[in-house]
Amino acid sequence: MDQPKKKVLVLTGGGDCPGLNAVIRAIAKRARKEKTWEVYGSIEAFNGVLNEPTEIVKLTSRRTAGIHVKGGTILKTTNKGNPLKFPYIQPDGTIKEVNRSEELIKKIKDLGFDAVINIGGDGSQRISKELYEKGLNIVGVPKTIDNDLSATDMTFGFQTAVQIATDSFDKLVTTAESHHRVMIMEVMGRDAGWIAVHTAIAGGAEICLIPEIPYDISKLVKRIDARYKHGNGFLNIVIAEGAKPKDGTLVARQGDKGSEHVRLGGVAFQLSEQLKLAGVKADIRETVLGHTQRGGTPVAFDRVLASLFGVKAMELVIHGEYGKMVALKNNSISYVSLEEATRNYNFVDKDSFLVKAAKGLGISFGD
Numbered sequence: 330m331d332q333p334k335k336k337v338l339v340l341t342g343g344g345d346c347p348g349l350n351a352v353i354r355a356i357a358k359r360a361r362k363e364k365t366w367e368v369y370g371s372i373e374a375f376n377g378v379l380n381e382p383t384e385i386v387k388l389t390s391r392r393t394a395g396i397h398v399k400g401g402t403i404l405k406t407t408n409k410g411n412p413l414k415f416p417y418i419q420p421d422g423t424i425k426e427v428n429r430s431e432e433l434i435k436k437i438k439d440l441g442f443d444a445v446i447n448i449g450g451d452g453s454q455r456i457s458k459e460l461y462e463k464g465l466n467i468v469g470v471p472k473t474i475d476n477d478l479s480a481t482d483m484t485f486g487f488q489t490a491v492q493i494a495t496d497s498f499d500k501l502v503t504t505a506e507s508h509h510r511v512m513i514m515e516v517m518g519r520d521a522g523w524i525a526v527h528t529a530i531a532g533g534a535e536i537c538l539i540p541e542i543p544y545d546i547s548k549l550v551k552r553i554d555a556r557y558k559h560g561n562g563f564l565n566i567v568i569a570e571g572a573k574p575k576d577g578t579l580v581a582r583q584g585d586k587g588s589e590h591v592r593l594g595g596v597a598f599q600l601s602e603q604l605k606l607a608g609v610k611a612d613i614r615e616t617v618l619g620h621t622q623r624g625g626t627p628v629a630f631d632r633v634l635a636s637l638f639g640v641k642a643m644e645l646v647i648h649g650e651y652g653k654m655v656a657l658k659n660n661s662i663s664y665v666s667l668e669e670a671t672r673n674y675n676f677v678d679k680d681s682f683l684v685k686a687a688k689g690l691g692i693s694f695g696d
């Protein structure tokens with residue numbers, strides 16, 4: 330008689346990120362080889378479990394075939410579904426947060442799931458850690474275009490974001506050069522400036538502004554003046570959405586109701602105004618790349634990293650190694666405890682070789 334199969338539930342949480350589908354496919358493929366596991370997906374992170382009726386789909390080969398090439402996530406995602414602080418919008422518009430973790434864990438077990446794989450960023454891994462401590466068999470897979478998780482050398486999605494930003498940068502240089510303009514390109518990166526620094530080096534920017542290094546506007550004016558001193562200059566700036574001037578504040582917008590974080594975006598316009606006020610005479614134009622950096626097909630590197638993470642996560646489940654997050658460490662795929670995974674952020678170190686090399690290439694950070 331056939332053994333009853335074990336069941337693993339996969340979900341994607343937080344912002345979408347190129348490579349999520351490659352992880353889902355890899356988990357499903359690796360599980361299929363085992364013959365003793367069935368793979369299911371919860372729609373919109375944990376909401377698929379909490380909703381009535383539940384929204385859970387079986388990840389058959391028909392559903393996962395060829396999806397590694399596609400951006401986004403076939404399982405959908407949300408940043409308004411934290412089961413530890415589940416946001417309910419009240420009739421007066423305020424938010425009431427309710428801890429639904431016990432209900433969630435009970436439901437996952439009642440539905441017959443033996444394990445969960447949570448693919449997400451820092452916030453999702455913190456949720457995984459708490460659910461693990463409350464008794465859920467869970468494994469994490471790190472994702473974010475921001476590359477701000479310290480327990481892995483790199484997250485998938487980051488290389489795709491850098492490629493998209495670099496392609497856009499190249500397109501802006503031609504206008505800067507033709508019109509003798511200062512072009513400001515704003516990239517994502519709430520707390521960490523990885524996308525900005527890599528794009529600035531790849532594209533050949535003159536100025537790169539990141540959250541880790543508050544900038545001095547007078548230093549930027551000096552750099553711009555030096556470029557225009559013989560007339561007909563032009564200059565390209567990359568700024569991360571979380572960058573701010575010395576003694577200045579973040580440019581934040583009202584967040585969506587129930588969302589975990591404030592919305593950033595628009596810092597390029599603030600910088601443009603600051604430069605004009607400080608006396609920059611050249612024409613300035615601003616471009617905010619926004620979500621284009623998370624869209625479209627993942628580059629090959631991200632497809633590979635995501636696939637390796639997916640296989641490893643399923644292998645952790647097969648061996649009953651719960652409470653772990655898969656990670657890239659020293660060029661090999663390993664894992665760390667969820668405790669270690671959520672301990673620190675991965676910031677750009679202003680004393681790192683990366684920043685020193687950028688400065689060696691003539692890039693000013695405004696410090």
Ligand code: F6P
Nearest residue numbers: 344408473474475517518519593
């Ligand atoms: O964390 C990834 C990220 O893309 C950030 O760089 C950005 O600030 C945020 O997500 C945007 O989130 P949302 O899609 O919710 O606006």
